[in-house]
Every structure is written in structure tokens, then in C-alpha cells.
Amino acid sequence: MNRIFEIAAGLTQVPGVSGEEERSFPYLKETFGHLFDEVGVTPVSSFYGIRHSKKPNAPTILMDAHLDTIGFVVTECCDGGFLKVLPVGGTSEKILPASEVWIHGKETIQGIFASKPPHLQEPGEAEKPMRMSDLSIDTGLNCKKEELEKIIRIGTYVSFKSSCERMNGQCAVSPYFDDRICAASILRALELVEGEELGANIAFQFSSREETGIAGARTTAYHLNPDFGFVLDVCHAYTEGCDESRKCCYMGKGCVISYAPQTTRTFTEAVHALAVKEKIPIQLMGESGHTGTNSNAIQTARGGIPVCLISVPLKNMHTANEIVDLRDARAAADLLAAFLRKLPYLGKEED
Amino acid sequence: METFWKILKDYCDIPAPSGLEKAVRRRIIEDIRNFATDYHTDATGNLIVFKKGRKERKNKLLVAAHMDEVGFMVTYVCDDGTLCFDTVGGIDRRVVSGRRLRFCKDGMIGIVGSKAIHMQKKGERGVCEPITDMRIDIGCDSKEAAEKLVQIGDCAVFATDFEEFGDGMIKSKALDDRFGCALMVDMIRSDLEYDTYFSFNTCEEIGCDGAKEVSFQVQPDIAVVLESTTAGDVCGVPDTMCACKARGGAVISHMDNGTIYDKELVRLAMDIAKENDIPAQLKNIVAGGNDARSFQTGAAGARVLAISAPTRYIHSASSVVAKEDLISVGRLVKKLLERNI
Numbered sequence: 001m002n003r004i005f006e007i008a009a010g011l012t013q014v015p016g017v018s019g020e021e022e023r024s025f026p027y028l029k030e031t032f033g034h035l036f037d038e039v040g041v042t043p044v045s046s047f048y049g050i051r052h053s054k055k056p057n058a059p060t061i062l063m064d065a066h067l068d069t070i071g072f073v074v075t076e077c078c079d080g081g082f083l084k085v086l087p088v089g090g091t092s093e094k095i096l097p098a099s100e101v102w103i104h105g106k107e108t109i110q111g112i113f114a115s116k117p118p119h120l121q122e123p124g125e126a127e128k129p130m131r132m133s134d135l136s137i138d139t140g141l142n143c144k145k146e147e148l149e150k151i152i153r154i155g156t157y158v159s160f161k162s163s164c165e166r167m168n169g170q171c172a173v174s175p176y177f178d179d180r181i182c183a184a185s186i187l188r189a190l191e192l193v194e195g196e197e198l199g200a201n202i203a204f205q206f207s208s209r210e211e212t213g214i215a216g217a218r219t220t221a222y223h224l225n226p227d228f229g230f231v232l233d234v235c236h237a238y239t240e241g242c243d244e245s246r247k248c249c250y251m252g253k254g255c256v257i258s259y260a261p262q263t264t265r266t267f268t269e270a271v272h273a274l275a276v277k278e279k280i281p282i283q284l285m286g287e288s289g290h291t292g293t294n295s296n297a298i299q300t301a302r303g304g305i306p307v308c309l310i311s312v313p314l315k316n317m318h319t320a321n322e323i324v325d326l327r328d329a330r331a332a333a334d335l336l337a338a339f340l341r342k343l344p345y346l347g348k349e350e351d
Numbered sequence: 352m353e354t355f356w357k358i359l360k361d362y363c364d365i366p367a368p369s370g371l372e373k374a375v376r377r378r379i380i381e382d383i384r385n386f387a388t389d390y391h392t393d394a395t396g397n398l399i400v401f402k403k404g405r406k407e408r409k410n411k412l413l414v415a416a417h418m419d420e421v422g423f424m425v426t427y428v429c430d431d432g433t434l435c436f437d438t439v440g441g442i443d444r445r446v447v448s449g450r451r452l453r454f455c456k457d458g459m460i461g462i463v464g465s466k467a468i469h470m471q472k473k474g475e476r477g478v479c480e481p482i483t484d485m486r487i488d489i490g491c492d493s494k495e496a497a498e499k500l501v502q503i504g505d506c507a508v509f510a511t512d513f514e515e516f517g518d519g520m521i522k523s524k525a526l527d528d529r530f531g532c533a534l535m536v537d538m539i540r541s542d543l544e545y546d547t548y549f550s551f552n553t554c555e556e557i558g559c560d561g562a563k564e565v566s567f568q569v570q571p572d573i574a575v576v577l578e579s580t581t582a583g584d585v586c587g588v589p590d591t592m593c594a595c596k597a598r599g600g601a602v603i604s605h606m607d608n609g610t611i612y613d614k615e616l617v618r619l620a621m622d623i624a625k626e627n628d629i630p631a632q633l634k635n636i637v638a639g640g641n642d643a644r645s646f647q648t649g650a651a652g653a654r655v656l657a658i659s660a661p662t663r664y665i666h667s668a669s670s671v672v673a674k675e676d677l678i679s680v681g682r683l684v685k686k687l688l689e690r691n692i
Contacts, residue, residue: 081517082586092468094479095449098667100511100522110516112669114585118443119638120592126444129477136586138663138671140517142598162451167460168500171490173451236467240431240486246470252492292469315488317467319449323488 001326003191004333005172008184008326009164012176015104017071017157018088021045021208021216023104024067028206035190036204045208046220051190053201059347060201062229062305063189063336064217064294065182066210069175070318072101072137072158077148081141082114085158086132089211091318093130099320100161101137105152110161111137160320170252170326177322179210181312182232185255185329189336199343203229207294214297221301228267228306228347230339232332233293234324235285237313249313252325254281255332256311260288262296264306270345271308271335278338281331285311306347310335355537355681356674358382359513359521362529366455366508368422368439369554372396374455375418375529379536379551386540393568397561398551400535404543409691413548413571413653414538414684415562415642416531416578417555420524421666422508423452425487428498432491433464438482439506440556445479446667452487453510459500461487461507509668519674520597526670528555530660531577534681544689555642559609562642566649573616573692574646574653577684579670580604580639582661594638595661598673600630601680602659609640610647616656616692623686630679632661658684 010031014024028047033039036049047067052058070089077083083103097115102108114136116125137158141148164174174180183206190202203224208216210233221229236242237251249256257272259265275282287309290296295309310332315323339345367375376398383390388403398418421440428434438447449465464486466475487507491497509524516522523529535549548569552561566574584596595602603620605612617633624631643655660680663671 078586080584080586084586090468092449092465092471093477094445095465097443098446098664098669099449100669110514110522112522112664112671115443115446115664115667116585117581117583117594117665118441119581119594119636120583120588121443126479130445130479131477138517138585140520140522140671142518142673165460167462168490169496173460173462236470239464239466239488240429240433241466242470250492316449316462316465317469319465319467321449321451321462321465323462323490325490 001170001330004184004188004329005166005326007187008181011180011183012164012174015102015159016067016069017159018068018209018212020157021067032187035194042220042223044215044219046216047206048220048224049204051202053198055199058200059227060203062203062205062221062224062226063186064205064207064229064298065186065232066179066216066294067206068208068211069159070211074152074154074156074158077145077152078136079145081139081143081148083137083139083152085137093132093135095319096135101158102161103139103152104157109139111139114138162320171323172326173321173323175320175322177314177324178234178317181324181329182234185232185312185332186336188333192333192337193340198340200340210294214294217294217297218301221298221305225302226305229298230336231293231295231298231307231309233311234314234317235311236317237315239315248285249283251313251315252327254283255328255335256283256285256313258285258287258291258309258311260291260309262291262299263309266349267306267308267345271339274338274342274344275335280335280338355533358536359530359533362533363513363523363525366453367418367420368506368508369419369557371455371506372418372553376551379532382536383539393564395564396553397565399565399569400539400549402539402543402547402549404545404547406545408545410572412573412692413550413569414535414575414577415550415552416535417528417552417561417642418532419554419556420508420527421556422506425501425503425505427503428494428501429486430494432493432497433486433488434497434501436487442666444482447482448479448485450668451510452507454505454507456505459489460510461489464488511668520671521674522669522671524668524670526662526672527579527665530579530677534577534684538685545691547688552642559642559645562645563649566646570650571653574643574655576641576643576655576657578641578657578659579662579665580634580659581665582663585663592636594636595632595634597661597663598675599632599661600676601683602632602634602661604634604657606637607640608638609644610655612643612656613654616654620656620658620683620687624683627686629682631683
């Protein structure tokens with residue numbers, strides 16, 4: 001559990017708001033390059049690593065997690081050192097006032113989302129919805145709009161500034177567990193099988209721009225041309241007050257296997273059976289339409305790629321304090337490692 | 352010798368909400384014990400200090416700041432292992448949702464849960480739920496597990512660190528009012544012209560209670576309160592509504608929701624600022640309140656003055672002040688104490 005936390009903590013310290021994922025490339029190459037025979041990046045800023053099997057005609061298994069995170073983008077510089085921003089990916093405005101951010105301008109500087117002092121609020125205003133247009137970021141800089149624009153141009157990215165920390169028990173918190181915790185699971189799985197002879201090539205893709213669409217996953221899957229692949233993403237863990245149906249995913253009860261039309265059933269069944277056999281804790285989720293992940297983008301890339309979706313339950317998604325239970329991430333890593341050793345599915349449908 | 356800024360940072364990072372001031376009080380005592388003429392902690396936790404000056408003063412003068420900060424208290428441990436809580440002191444609900452907190456007794460982390468945007472129903476978007484509907488998540492999945500770690504009445508504060516950023520700005524959870532505490536410690540550690548009393552009060556944030564008790568014990572003729580006060584100079588707010596501005600200098604209150612200040616003292620403070628080229632501003636709207644109200648109405652009453660640091664996003668995880676304003680407040684207070692008032 002400590003190792004998976006270590007990997008995740010490292011990954012969450014590297015910014016990568018959708019559209020500016022390249023900030024994380026040096027760290028990824030440096031830290032995880034040794035797990036692959038080749039690494040590279042795509043024209044739309046996905047990162048990938050390939051590990052070859054010595055076996056001739058070995059199938060290639062894709063392992064996808066998305067690299068990008070939600071954040072904000074600067075739309076206007078204002079007098080007094082303030083910035084107006086819009087969200088990149090969705091977040092709830094209500095968690096923003098007085099929260100801390102990094103502003104990735106000419107240099108990376110700190111900022112704070114301004115909050116409206118209570119004396120300026122109309123009676124009952126706290127009950128009304130907040131809008132992004134009411135919010136601004138305080139850079140603490142004492143300058144006019146024109147000077148501010150020299151450091152921070154329109155289009156500058158902004159990300160949450162908050163550390164990755166262990167909580168009580170096996171829980172941990174960070175603003176970027178969506179989806180860095182899943183990348184940590186994949187990388188941990190690759191560490192577990194490091195040095196072993198495997199019957200398949202592994203293509204790890206850390207895809208860009210999931211939060212804003214599917215640009216990264218579809219193009220990277222095209223480039224890597226796998227026979228079939230795993231998509232790893234986070235899902236909402238059940239919390240008090242959610243719909244009853246959300247009780248399918250609890251924190252700490254294992255990684256989640258999705259049955260969905262946007263994933264491949266025979267593949268999913270093989271993974272499910274393997275988890276049962278290996279006594280790896282899993283939970284099941286049924287998703288009758290869109291999965292809200294990269295699964296569909298990859299499934300429909302090239303002439304169709306069979307996919308299996310595995311999720312790690314998470315609380316407070318798209319906030320500065322996303323919580324995961326490390327045991328669930330560990331279960332996902334164990335399941336992937338077991339799959340790579342056993343290969344219970346090879347990417348073919350029966351006639 | 353530690354600088355003022357180091358002391359301020361240390362004080363700000365100590366978790367000490369109202370009623371739990373012990374940790375900050377202990378540190379203050381460490382810092383003043385060799386410099387104060389006399390000091391004692393009273394029955395309810397206020398720290399009262401006397402510092403002999405070169406001369407006796409015409410009036411009995413007390414300088415005061417409060418040790419407590421705003422925070423959170425556990426009110427119930429739920430079946431699912433989350434915690435119901437309430438705020439200690441006034442905190443806008445909109446700076447609470449989704450926040451990381453730190454428990455005072457052991458540093459344990461808690462997160463104020465926030466429903467993911469994906470699961471918010473129509474009408475819930477952007478609307479901040481009342482505090483009574485929020486829960487603190489400490490990573491437990493049952494009441495039994497949670498009760499091994501916390502009990503009703505345990506307190507937490509915002510989990511953020513003191514940091515400098517921008518052009519000479521400081522961010523911290525507890526500038527209100529560790530700044531006042533740090534400034535008083537700085538004065539106690541220096542030579543004073545006149546005899547002066549200092550009090551480090553408890554429980555300002557929940558009703559200026561410590562000051563009531565101090566008032567009875569010290570019975571000052573004049574009380575000067577050192578505070579942080581809300582600065583509304585953020586993007587889009589007209590000057591007339593700012594109350595005061597960061598980088599605008601020391602804030603002198605003439606009237607707030609608790610006190611009409613002593614006119615002569617207000618005038619004197621403004622004159623001293625002018626004579627010494629110390630940036631100062633009058634609070635331009637009537638809002639907020641502080642321990643001055645308790646001193647004005649304590650015992651037989653006292654003449655009161657409040658000098659404050661303009662503070663953006665006060666009572667949040669990220670209160671922001673300009674260092675230059677803190678320097679202005681310090682200079683103004685020191686010049687004031689050099690007068691035989």
C-alpha cells in the first residue's frame with residue numbers, strides 16, 4: 001500500500017490540466033521510463049510506454065488511464081492583480097472561494113480564489129447558486145492589468161494547489177486522484193511483473209484530454225494499435241445521500257468492474273472470473289449507456305478494440321480533496337498483474 | 352533572536368480555535384517570560400501581561416489581541432462514520448464545502464465532503480448546502496471506527512500553511528488574530544516608554560467573551576484592540592463598499608457593529624499616522640466587530656480604539672494580508688504607546 005501511495009503521490013505533484021499535459025512528460029520519462037522498452041508522446045499530448053514480449057506474434061494489451069486533470073484557464077487580467085477564469089472540465093463553483101491555486105504563467109505563481117466578504121453579500125445570497133463569473137483569482141500582485149498580462153497571458157492554465165496526504169487507515173487525499181490513482185495502479189502492476197516473461201506486449205497510454213472529450217484516448221489507441229485494452233478510471237464511491245443504486249461501489253471494498261455496452265462483455269467476464277479465482281476484491285457496476293470514461297473512444301478506435309473498464313472508487317470527484325482507499329487501487333494493480341501472467345482472454349470473439 | 356515574521360508564521364500555524372487556546376498561549380508565554388514584568392493566565396485562559404515602562408502612565412492602558420481563531424467542532428458521529436459539525440465562530444458556508452481540515456488534538460485530516468458535480472441534481476449546481484447538511488469525512492466507514500478516533504466536541508481548523516506570495520502578501524488561516532498576538536509579543540520584548548498592560552484574550556470569535564473577563568480584572572481606562580478586519584477590495588467591488596483595502600495602511604475603526612469608538616482616540620491615531628507618514632485608512636462602512644465592545648462595556652467602561660490589518664477573505668482557509676500593512680499597524684501602535692495617554 002505504501003508503494004502505491006508513493007507512486008500516486010509523485011504523480012499528483014505534476015500538473016497536467018487538459019491541454020497542457022506536456023508539463024508532466026519530463027517527470028514521467030525520468031521516473032517510469034525504466035519500465036518500458038520505448039516511451040513517447042503523441043501530437044495531442046498523450047504519453048505512452050511500450051514493453052515488448054519475447055514471444056513471437058504476441059498480442060498487444062493496452063492499459064489506459066488519463067493524464068489530464070480538471071483546472072481553469074485565464075480569460076482576462078484585471079487591475080489590482082486579479083484574474084478571471086473559466087473551468088477546464090467541470091467543477092462545482094461552490095468549492096472555489098478562498099481555495100488555493102497554481103497559475104502556470106511565464107512562471108508558476110500562487111493564487112487564491114477571491115471570496116465575497118459577508119458584508120457585501122445580500123441577505124440570502126449564500127443560498128443562491130454561485131457562478132464562475134462572480135469569481136476571480138487574487139494573484140497577490142500589486143499591478144495594473146497591462147503589467148499582469150506580461151506574466152499571465154489569456155489562455156494561461158490554472159490548477160488546484162493542494163498536497164497529497166495519507167488520511168486515517170488506508171485512505172489518501174489529493175486534488176488529482178482522478179485519474180492519477182489509476183495510472184498508479186497500472187504502473188504498480190507493471191512493477192509487479194517487472195523482469196517476468198510475459199505472453200503479451202504491454203502498451204501503457206496516459207491519455208490527454210479526457211476531461212474535455214476523448215481526443216487523447218482515441219488518437220493514442222490508434223497509434224498504439226492494441227489487440228484489446230483495459231481502461232482505468234475513477235468512479236463515484238457511495239456516500240450518504242446518494243441514490244440507492246450507487247451502493248454498488250463503496251470505498252475500500254475493491255476495484256470496480258463495469259458491465260456496459262461501451263465495454264466488451266466476453267473480455268469483462270474473463271477478467272471478472274479471474275478476480276474471483278485469484279480472490280482479488282472487486283465490486284460490479286452496470287452502466288447501461290455512456291461510461292463517462294475513455295472506454296468508448298478506445299472501443300471505437302480503428303476497426304474496434306475490445307475494452308474492459310476497471311474503476312477505483314473515489315469521493316469528492318473534481319474537487320481539491322478527492323479521496324481514495326489505497327486498498328482499491330492495490331486491488332486494481334493486482335488484477336492487472338494477474339491478467340498479464342494468466343492471459344485468460346486474447347481479444348477474439350467466438351463466431 | 353527570532354524575527355517578527357518568524358513569530359507570526361509560527362503563531363499562525365498553531366491550531367487553536369475558541370476555547371482551545373492553550374497551544375498558542377503556551378508558545379506566547381515562552382516568548383515573553385523573560386521580558387514581561389509580570390504575567391499570569393487567568394481562570395478561563397486569558398493571558399494578562401504587565402510591562403513596566405520608563406515612566407508611569409497617566410491612564411491605565413491595555414493593549415489587547417485575541418488568541419483564538421475560527422474553526423469547527425464535531426457535534427455528532429454518524430452511522431456511516433462521517434461527522435456532523437458546526438462552525439466555531441462565523442464562517443461563510445461557501446468557504447467550507449470541499450475543504451481539508453486538521454484536527455487539533457492529533458493533526459488527523461478530515462475532508463468536508465462535497466457532492467461531485469456529476470451527481471448534483473438540477474438546482475443544486477453551484478449552491479452551497481447549509482453547514483448542517485455538510486459532513487466531515489475522516490476515512491472511516493462506521494460509527495464504531497470513527498468513535499475510536501474522534502468524539503463529540505473535538506475541534507478542527509482549516510488545513511493550510513502560512514505562506515508568502517504575490518507582491519509582499521501573506522496567506523494563512525489564522526492571521527485573525529495571531530497578527531495582533533505577534534505584534535504585542537514584539538512590543539513586550541522591547542523597551543517601552545510607559546507602563547502598559549497587555550492581554551491575549553480567549554473566545555473573541557464566539558462573542559468577545561475573554562475580553563469581558565479581562566476587562567473586570569484589569570479595569571483599564573483605555574483599551575487598544577489590535578485586530579484583523581475584512582478588506583473588500585477584490586475584483587469588481589466599488590471603492591465605497593470595500594470597508595478597507597489591502598495596501599491601504601493601518602485601519603482605524605470609527606464605528607462597527609459592536610462599538611462606537613472613542614472620538615478623541617480615533618483622531619489621535621489619525622494625527623499620529625499623518626505626523627509620522629504612516630499609511631492609515633478609516634474603515635468606510637459599518638461592519639464587523641471585535642473585543643473593543645467588551646472593553647467599552649466591561650466594568651465601569653473604558654475608552655476604546657481598534658487598529659487593524661486589512662485582511663482579504665477573513666475567516667477562511669486563506670486570509671490574505673499585505674506585509675506593508677502589518678508594518679504600518681506596528682509603527683502606528685508603537686508611536687501611540689510612546690504618548691502619555
